[in-house]
Amino acid sequence: MTIESDVLENIFNNFLQGPSIFKNRETLRPDYIPKKLPHRNQQIRRIGSILAPFLHGSRGSNILIYGKTGTGKTAVVKYVLKKLLEKAHEAGTAIKTCYINCRLAGTDYRVLAKLCASIGIKIPFTGLATGEVFDRFKNGLDINNFFLIIVLDEIDSLVKVMGDTLLYELTRINENLTYGRTSLIGISNDLLFKEFLDARVLSSLSEEEVVFRPYIAPELNDILYERAKISFVDNVLTEGALNLCSALAAAEHGDARRALDLLRVSGELSERQGSNKITEDHIRQAQDKIEKDRVVEVLTTLPLHSKVVLCGTYLIKQIMMKPAITGDVFEVYKELCEIINIEPLTQRRVSSLINELDTIGILNTKLLSLGRYGRTKKIKLNSNLSVIKNIYSQDAWVSKLINYKPKYLLNLKLK
DNA sequence: TGTCCACTGGAACGTACGGCTT
DNA sequence: AAGCCGTACGTTCCAGTGGACA
Numbered sequence: 001m002t003i004e005s006d007v008l009e010n011i012f013n014n015f016l017q018g019p020s021i022f023k024n025r026e027t028l029r030p031d032y033i034p035k036k037l038p039h040r041n042q043q044i045r046r047i048g049s050i051l052a053p054f055l056h057g058s059r060g061s062n063i064l065i066y067g068k069t070g071t072g073k074t075a076v077v078k079y080v081l082k083k084l085l086e087k088a089h090e091a092g093t094a095i096k097t098c099y100i101n102c103r104l105a106g107t108d109y110r111v112l113a114k115l116c117a118s119i120g121i122k123i124p125f126t127g128l129a130t131g132e133v134f135d136r137f138k139n140g141l142d143i144n145n146f147f148l149i150i151v152l153d154e155i156d157s158l159v160k161v162m163g164d165t166l167l168y169e170l171t172r173i174n175e176n177l178t179y180g181r182t183s184l185i186g187i188s189n190d191l192l193f194k195e196f197l198d199a200r201v202l203s204s205l206s207e208e209e210v211v212f213r214p215y216i217a218p219e220l221n222d223i224l225y226e227r228a229k230i231s232f233v234d235n236v237l238t239e240g241a242l243n244l245c246s247a248l249a250a251a252e253h254g255d256a257r258r259a260l261d262l263l264r265v266s267g268e269l270s271e272r273q274g275s276n277k278i279t280e281d282h283i284r285q286a287q288d289k290i291e292k293d294r295v296v297e298v299l300t301t302l303p304l305h306s307k308v309v310l311c312g313t314y315l316i317k318q319i320m321m322k323p324a325i326t327g328d329v330f331e332v333y334k335e336l337c338e339i340i341n342i343e344p345l346t347q348r349r350v351s352s353l354i355n356e357l358d359t360i361g362i363l364n365t366k367l368l369s370l371g372r373y374g375r376t377k378k379i380k381l382n383s384n385l386s387v388i389k390n391i392y393s394q395d396a397w398v399s400k401l402i403n404y405k406p407k408y409l410l411n412l413k414l415k
Numbered sequence: 416t417g418t419c420c421a422c423t424g425g426a427a428c429g430t431a432c433g434g435c436t437t
Numbered sequence: 438a439a440g441c442c443g444t445a446c447g448t449t450c451c452a453g454t455g456g457a458c459a
Contacts, residue, residue: 109443126443127435303446326422346448351423367423371457374421 021236021271021278028231028264030257033078038222040072043210047080047185050208054095054147054183055088059174062184062205066191067212070255073187076212077151084149099151102158108166111158112137119146134169141173141180148182155186156193164201171204214254220246223256224263232267232278240280241266248287262286295383298360299391305345306353307392308336311401313363313379314388319409325368325376326351331408336401354379 026032037044051060067073081097088095098118105111112133113123121140123133141148150170152158159167173182186205194202215223224246228237245266249259263278266286270278302310312332316324330347337344345353354377357363364380381388392402 107444124433124435126433127441129435129442132436132442345446347422348424348449349447352447355424367455369455369457370421371455372418372420372459373457374419375454375456376422 021233021267021276022231023233024231025264025267027227028260028267030260033075033082034227034230036226037072037075037079038226039215039219040076040212043072043076043212044080046208046210047076048083051080051084051149051183054084054149055091055093057093057147059147059181060149060183061207062171063186063208063210064206065185065187065210065212067189068214068253068255069189070249070253070257070259071212071214072256073212074153077153077185077187081149081151093147094145095147095149097149097151099153101153103154105158106161108158108162109133111152111166115150116140119144119148138173138176138180141182142177143179145179146181148180149185150182151185151187153187154189156188156190156196159193159196164197167205168198168201171201215250215256216254217246217250220249220254220256220259224259227260228263231263236267236270236276237263237278238280241278241283244280244283248283261290265290292387295362295387296391298362299383299388300395304342304397305350306357307395307398308340308342308401309333309350309353310357310362310381310388311392311398312336312406313381314385314392314402315404315406316409317381318385319405320413324379326354326379327376328408328412329354329379332406335406335408336404339401339404340397351377 027034047063047065050063053060065073065077078099081099085095085097096119098115100111100114102111105114109128109130110125112130113125116123116133116137119137119140121136123136140146155167167186170182170184184205194206197205221242224242228242245259245262248262249255252258262283263286266278266282269285269289270276270282275282299307299310309329312329313324315332315336316322316328326347330350333350334344354363354365358365362382364382366378366380367375368378369375389402392398
């Protein structure tokens with residue numbers, strides 16, 4: 001037996017024999033829908049009563065749901081739909097539901113393709129005109145006499161990217177159906193998203209509106225407590241850890257998803273350390289780990305040009321000891337491209353890449369006016385310099401850039 | 416008070432690609 | 438095979454702009 005397999009053997013044995021602190025770790029995954037949803041009774045009742053007409057075979061109103069991330073919107077909708085489907089099954093009514101995350105789908109075409117898939121129509125991932133896919137969807141509904149409840153999660157991101165044409169068509173679809181019926185549930189994280197909509201679309205989509213307020217700390221406490229009961233072995237989670245966890249999540253606009261993540265990761269950490277309790281310290285470690293893992297994941301999977309742009313920003317900060325501005329980043333970027341033998345992109349494109357890095361939280365940019373010296377962007381790195389250096393020192397493409405001294409910067413220093 | 420810098424960011428367009436229909 | 442489609446990723450063009458400076 002090799003040494004490696006001995007080590008593995010030990011790890012697995014420890015895992016099997018050690019005192020597991022988890023009763024059921026699946027219940028802490030983000031997609032788990034619990035049997036109890038504390039502090040959301042009002043929303044559950046409201047959505048339930050709006051959808052209830054479907055049980056009689058008539059169409060319920062469209063619903064627009066607002067609320068920040070982790071306020072339970074998706075969970076509540078899925079929960080109500082699950083119950084509705086069960087009831088419809090008992091009553092012998094044929095209802096279908098289709099849940100689509102618009103941000104993940106990305107385009108009108110792919111949303112439609114998913115809608116088609118939900119009623120059993122196969123659509124190629126490219127090749128058809130969007131209008132053609134829509135017609136097939138409509139025909140499919142009519143021919144099969146389907147009652148379909150469509151949930152469009154993160155609908156705001158779809159509208160921002162593609163405009164509201166698809167929504168317009170979907171809100172009008174019932175007028176063109178002879179037998180089938182549809183109802184729309186739009187879920188939005190962005191409260192201002194209505195402004196992007198055409199008045200007709202808005203009035204049709206928001207026949208009913210439901211708002212999800214952020215959870216406050218005591219509410220998060222209840223949620224975590226309920227979930228901990230089914231996830232962990234009794235008495236594993238200390239009260240201090242529970243309180244800290246909800247306090248941290250409450251500070252981040254009452255995000256329950258975040259709180260549950262924190263709980264899951266701290267559980268895993270505590271388990272790995274062979275502990276039989278989850279303490280406040282574990283929660284803090286988990287918070288650290290989640291952030292670190294995210295940064296590593298993002299930095300390593302970035303497209304090549306974004307990595308080079310980031311290296312440029314890093315070098316400017318490292319050598320000039322001050323935040324970068326767009327013009328400097330672009331000059332350094334061009335020099336770096338030459339070194340690793342790739343064609344540089346245009347400044348316009350690099351400017352977009354910088355914006356993208358800002359949106360994912362790797363950079364922090366601020367528009368700055370230097371009066372006579374023009375307008376530019378001040379670009380700061382959000383992560384620690386050493387973190388970037390560590391990660392990119394091992395990168396196949398950019399490892400040789402991280403210790404390079406750009407001539408442009410050396411000249412700038414002399415001035 | 417007007418000028419002018421160094422960009423920003425919107426919009427239209429180009430190209431390559433995989434894949435459809437006819 | 439021809440013609441079209443959506444998608445990704447990019448370029449080109451250009452109007453717009455906040456505020457230091459003359």
